[in-house]
Amino acid sequence: MxxxxxxxxxxxxxxxxxxxxxxxxxxxxxxxxxxxxxxxxxxxxxxxxxxxxxxxxxAVETPTAEEKLDLEKNSxxxxxxxxxxxxxEPPGLWHELMDSVRETASYCGNKYSSLKNQPALKSVVSIQQEIFPILVWGRSYNISKFKHDLLAGLTIASLCIPQSIGYATLAKLDPQYGLYTSVVPPLIYAVMGTSREIAIGPVAVVSLLLPSMIQKLQDPGADSIAYTKLVLTATFFTGIFQASFGLFRLGFLVDFLSHAAIVGFVAGAAIIIGLQQLKGLLGITHFPTNTDVISVMEAVWTSFHHPWSPHNFILGCSFLCFILISRYLGKKNKKLFWLPAVAPLLSVILSTLIVYLTRGDKHGIKIVKHIKDGLNPSSVNLLELNGPYVGDVAKVGLIVALVALTEAIAVGRSFSSIKGYHMDGNKEMMAMGFMNIVGSFTSCYVATGSFSRTAVNYSAGCETPVSNIVMAITVIISLQFLTKLLYYTPTAILASIILSALPGLVDLNKVYRIWKVDKLDFLACIGAFFGVLFASVEIGLLVAVTISFTKIILISIRPxxxxxxxxxxxxxxxxxxxxxxxxxxxxxxxxxxxxxxxxxxxxxxxxxxxxxxxxxxxxxxxxxxxxxxxxxxxxxxxxxxxxxxxxxxxxxxxxxxxxxxxxxxxxxxxxxxxxxxxxxxxxxxxxxxxxxxxxxxxxxxxxxxxxxxxxxx
The missing domain is CATH 3.30.750.24 (STAS domain)
Structure with a gap:
């Protein structure tokens, strides 16, 4: 031995x-x-x-300290x-269920108990601070922090304006809806959210997910108004589900989309988004409603058999190279962090001037044309809550709610861990839900946390969510006074801006790490990837979730x-x-x-x-x-x-x-x-x-x- x-x-x-x-x-x-x-x-x-x-x-009794010592020596x-x-006797099933309900309600109960013994005015203030965290951190806000937030807000606004227009076109909506989505949701999140760095607005994955499911109910080309109504209704349901997850502490539902599945899904969505931008980059007039790679490549191949203008391609690729070079320089020199942030806005300004001065729209260059100016109009009357598709739109809202929350919470936790503070997941869900509910009333489609803009916000030195307020005010000014200047903006530039944001979504290092650590997780990853690529976005998600559940079942039945x-x-x-x-x-x-x-x-x-x-x-x-x-x-x-x-x-x-x-x-x-x-x-x-x-x-x-x-x- x-x-x-x-x-x-x-x-x-x-x-x-x-x-x-x-x-x-x-x-x-x-x-x-x-x-x-x-x-x-x-x-x-x-x-x-x-x-x-x-x-x-x-005897089943709790022993005293002396009895415990005696048991330890003599047992x-x-x-x-x-x-x-x-x-x-252990607790029964009913007791366990009630424990779960009590745990869900304990947070509110503890808050209620603590407030009950306080004066009425103090209780009201405590409730308001709980709902609006800005009332807590705002007490220590100063001019020094505002300087950092002002610079960060202006920086992300320069990236947000062209991206918002591009993502709106990706969602098959009029360009102004992207700008609307960058106004109201960021303002609401700034007073209700707990993350200091997260930048709110439209994102690529959600902008692709919405039309991929809703256009099966209503073709945006046949009736754009009816399609817009369904998108706004889906946004309303997304907000309802997100707020419910936070209210009932159901954040675990987000975990049904495993890390590996999200990596594969985002990578597949990035490729699909990139292929979708070939429409603007090549100036293709007719494009398929299906998002799978085969349908898109057939449309691209067919376009080469018809007369087409190469000016769109040359213009778009030129500014795509400019944006990528700016990003490279920003990474090489930390002092130039602002360069990749303002490069998209500079691209829009320069390309618009080029098209305007050369009358490029007369020579085959596709342009944005009219963007409706003015602040967010009310859209309460556009919500289809009693229509024939309300059930299907609610399902879309549930899927989008899970995907949007997963992306936002992942982004927020990444940067909160760097800064060393706690981000309350349930409050985040409440904030996301409420901002999308109000957004659906004010002509916004689904907004969430953007990784690219959040990274820029962090690099620009933001201190608090006030940077979101600065960004929203900048977008408001643009909506009021600058939309007419965007009339000649070429669609190829919007395509190049979206394409420039995609390389960060395909993380080969993460894919390799997943393969190295867990082969079943890798199977879920590539299942989501190929499902999105060759079928549809929702099929890709379904495949990923199915493989993840199959993994759990296999481990359970073959332990x-x-x-x-x-x-x-x-x-x-x-x-x-x-x-x-x-x-x-x-x-x-x-x-x-x-x-x-x-x-x-x-x-x-x-x-x-x-x-x-x-x-x-x-x-x-x-x-x-x-x-x-x-x-x-x-x-x-x-x-x-x-x-x-x-x-x-x-x-x-x-x-x-x-x-x-x-x-x-x-x-x-x-x-x-x-x-x-x-x-x-x-x-x-x-x-x-x-x-x-x-x-x-x-x-x-x-x-x-x-x-x-x-x-x-």
């Missing part, structure tokens, strides 16, 4: 340098060809009798087994098992595959199920694996391949991983017990959780195994060897 003097450094190396774990494919193939540690490696020894725990019940393994067997051995110099029992130096106990098979739930889906799989191991052990004994003639006499099930068990799991354990008895083998269980031991007692399974229930694996082993195994190891 190994010495107990193993030092801490050696034990740390065991953890840091284990053998390479089996891959996913090997794990899933193990059912037919068992690849795990063979029970033939376990050294047999003479069977011993268990020390049975007494059936006396312990025996038999007493500790009774602690497991005679614990209080695998591991054999345990004692780690030298410790009282720990660990997986012998991960720790080859772990000592296998003679005559004892210690098994741990790698699942939190032992249920109908996986119980039979685990039982058959254990039975096969016993059969293989018996065959090895018959052939004399073991070091001793005695076979395994004890199987210990370590239940420390199991959170719960159902009736199918209990029935399977009973079948396993019968199989083991027929082979002359005893069964014991160690460290069962609260719900598990309660159900095993109710089903009388504890009596069927002779009460062999122990707090730890070590005590189960000691009991079978009369307490001598601890000194032997």
């Amino acid at each position: 190994a010495s107990s003097a193993t030092n801490h450094g050696e034990k740390a190396n065991w953890v840091l340098h284990p053998p390479r774990p089996p891959g996913r494919w090997r794990e899933f193939m193990e059912f037919s060809g068992d690849q795990e540690t063979s029970p033939m490696d376990i050294l047999p020894s003479s069977p011993k009798h268990f020390k049975q725990p007494s059936t006396a019940s312990l 025996s393994p038999v007493q500790r087994s009774e602690w497991v067997l005679n614990g209080p 695998g098992t591991e054999t345990l051995g004692k780690l030298p110099g410790t009282e720990m029992f660990c997986d012998t595959a991960q720790y080859p130096m772990a000592i296998k106990i003679p005559g004892v098979m210690i098994i741990r199920v790698k699942s939190a739930l032992f249920c109908f889906a996986n119980a039979n799989f685990v039982k058959e694996r254990i039975v096969r191991w016993i059969t293989a052990q018996k065959a090895a004994d018959t052939k004399g391949q073991t070091k001793d003639k005695e076979a395994t006499h004890l199987v210990i099930l370590d239940m420390s991983n199991l959170i719960n068990i159902d009736t199918s799991g209990i029935a399977t354990l009973e079948e396993l017990q019968k199989n083991l008895i027929s082979e002359g083998i005893e069964l014991a269980i160690a460290n069962p959780r609260w719900q598990v031991i309660h159900k095993l007692k109710l089903s009388n399974f504890v009596g069927k195994i002779g009460g062999r229930v122990f707090v730890t694996v070590g005590e189960a082993v000691d009991a079978s060897f009369g307490g001598k195994i601890a000194t032997a190891c």
